[in-house]
Amino acid sequence: MTGxxxxxxxxxxxxxxxxxxxxxxxxxxxxxxxxxxxxGMVRTTMFIGIAVVEALALLGFVLAFAL
Amino acid sequence: MTHVLxxxxxxxxxxxVLDDINALxxxxxxxxxxxxxxxxxxxxxxxxIAWLMTALVGLLFVIAFRDPKLVPGKLQSALEMVIDFNRQxxxxxxxxxxxxxxxxxxxxxxxxxxxxxxxxxxxxxLPPTGRMAWPLxxxxxxxxxxxxxxxxxxGLGGYFAGIAxxxxxxxxxxxxxxxxxxxxxxxxxxxxxxxxxxxxxAAGHILVVITLVTPWIFLxxxxxxxxxxxGVVLGPLVFAFELFIIAxxxxxxxxxxxxxxxxSMEAHH
Amino acid sequence: MLLATTxxxxxxxxETTGIQLLPDASELVMGTVAxxxxxxxxxxxxxxxxxxxxxxxAAAIQGKMEEADAKLVEAEETKRTYEAGIADxxxxxxxxxxEARASxxxxxxxxxxxxxxxxxxxxxxxxxxxxxERERVVQDLRAQVGAISVELAARIVERELDQATHEGLVxxxxxxxxxxx
Numbered sequence: 001m002t003g004x005x006x007x008x009x010x011x012x013x014x015x016x017x018x019x020x021x022x023x024x025x026x027x028x029x030x031x032x033x034x035x036x037x038x039x040g041m042v043r044t045t046m047f048i049g050i051a052v053v054e055a056l057a058l059l060g061f062v063l064a065f066a067l
Numbered sequence: 068m069t070h071v072l073x074x075x076x077x078x079x080x081x082x083x084v085l086d087d088i089n090a091l092x093x094x095x096x097x098x099x100x101x102x103x104x105x106x107x108x109x110x111x112x113x114x115x116i117a118w119l120m121t122a123l124v125g126l127l128f129v130i131a132f133r134d135p136k137l138v139p140g141k142l143q144s145a146l147e148m149v150i151d152f153n154r155q156x157x158x159x160x161x162x163x164x165x166x167x168x169x170x171x172x173x174x175x176x177x178x179x180x181x182x183x184x185x186x187x188x189x190x191x192x193l194p195p196t197g198r199m200a201w202p203l204x205x206x207x208x209x210x211x212x213x214x215x216x217x218x219x220x221x222g223l224g225g226y227f228a229g230i231a232x233x234x235x236x237x238x239x240x241x242x243x244x245x246x247x248x249x250x251x252x253x254x255x256x257x258x259x260x261x262x263x264x265x266x267x268x269a270a271g272h273i274l275v276v277i278t279l280v281t282p283w284i285f286l287x288x289x290x291x292x293x294x295x296x297x298g299v300v301l302g303p304l305v306f307a308f309e310l311f312i313i314a315x316x317x318x319x320x321x322x323x324x325x326x327x328x329x330x331s332m333e334a335h336h
Numbered sequence: 337m338l339l340a341t342t343x344x345x346x347x348x349x350x351e352t353t354g355i356q357l358l359p360d361a362s363e364l365v366m367g368t369v370a371x372x373x374x375x376x377x378x379x380x381x382x383x384x385x386x387x388x389x390x391x392x393x394a395a396a397i398q399g400k401m402e403e404a405d406a407k408l409v410e411a412e413e414t415k416r417t418y419e420a421g422i423a424d425x426x427x428x429x430x431x432x433x434x435e436a437r438a439s440x441x442x443x444x445x446x447x448x449x450x451x452x453x454x455x456x457x458x459x460x461x462x463x464x465x466x467x468x469e470r471e472r473v474v475q476d477l478r479a480q481v482g483a484i485s486v487e488l489a490a491r492i493v494e495r496e497l498d499q500a501t502h503e504g505l506v507x508x509x510x511x512x513x514x515x516x517x
Binding site for chain 2: 357363364365371388
Binding site: 040041044047048051052054055058059061062065 | 159262266315318322326
């Protein structure tokens with residue numbers, strides 16, 4: 001059996017960001033539904049949060065190829 | 068990890084060819100400009116692409132605003148929309164004081180967008196932002212700007228004191244908080260800016276290459292042709308998705324730069 | 337074609353490392369040069385003109401809006417004048433109609449009164465005529481009845497009575513008769 005431990009590492013690295021993104025977007029949708037007039041602000045903040053969380057997953061992806 | 072791409076070997080004609088993932092990104096210099104400060108300086112394909120895309124953007128803007136009309140034409144109104152988009156980012160995040168950063172934010176946005184879109188531009192098919200040099204350059208310039216704004220607005224001591232000792236925290240906590248704040252504000256911020264853009268573009272480039280390689284290899288294969296057909300069908304979807312990522316990353320980079328500038332404007336945390 | 341190039345290059349290089357994480361020096365330098373040139377271009381040539389265009393447009397729109405406001409005020413003034421004129425005219429018309437109605441009413445009352453008076457006069461005259469006629473007829477009848485009665489009585493009693501005594505008697509009788517009537 002051949003393969004790379006990097007793949008497993010990347011698989012593990014996606015778990016955290018996946019949970020984080022789920023919570024983040026879910027909460028953002030919840031607050032948008034609760035206060036539609038604040039939707040623009042929530043969306044901006046949500047994208048910032050997504051960018052921060054997503055960086056972890058992408059770091060895993062790139063490092064999986066790099067190392 | 069390169070074995071992920073070894074699936075491409077299944078067609079049987081490209082043994083070991085895709086073993087080196089770096090070959091998708093790193094191109095040899097075809098013009099050598101000699102050695103400067105111990106570094107080989109030259110021009111390679113990525114640099115040419117970056118220059119062409121940057122020149123294209125600059126040209127578009129110069130043509131559109133060479134003789135601005137009161138009732139704009141197509142090109143002018145399209146680019147005005149881009150400027151207006153960045154103005155909106157500045158207004159939303161920084162407020163009225165952010166209007167003077169609109170040219171800077173717009174330049175960031177269009178430059179990053181242009182370099183990103185080289186990823187799905189025919190003939191080029193390579194995002195310069197997928198090479199660490201460009202994201203790092205953008206991040207360092209953004210870092211210089213927001214640190215400069217902080218020093219300008221709060222003074223040298225005030226800015227760094229504001230970062231190191233955020234107000235409204237018990238004094239004992241500074242032992243833990245100060246190193247974290249310094250690292251996160253001054254090192255992690257530009258680092259994540261660069262890594263985010265780089266990783267997105269590198270991953271996107273790999274995805275595009277796989278999507279394009281799949282039909283080429285599998286369609287001629289005796290057993291694997293259905294996979295090739297699948298790759299052909301998937302191609303447009305992947306391109307559309309990449310277009311979305313390209314715009315989103317340019318937007319996020321611009322917006323985060325605005326957020327960091329905003330946090331430098333005042334001493335609040 | 338791109339893939340062929342990359343594959344050939346990869347084979348020629350024979351490298352087996354992963355994605356290069358550190359920036360390439362020449363790419364960093366050249367990229368920075370290109371970006372700074374773009375920044376210079378944008379700051380020097382594009383944004384002054386773009387901002388000028390935005391300001392011009394804002395000024396033009398502002399001017400148009402002010403012009404429109406002035407026009408609106410003017411139009412309202414005109415409208416007010418017209419409305420006042422219309423109200424005047426309407427009052428005038430009302431007054432005229434009222435006057436006409438009043439004069440018509442007076443005229444009608446006049447005519448009716450005149451007609452009534454005339455009718456009353458006619459009736460009066462007719463009644464007088466009728467009364468005169470009746471008086472005359474009664475007078476006639478009385479005379480004739482007197483004469484006839486005398487003749488009758490004369491025929492009945494023949495010579496027993498003289499004319500004068502009998503006439504006095506008949507006259508008395510008829511007097512009584514007419515007063516009974």
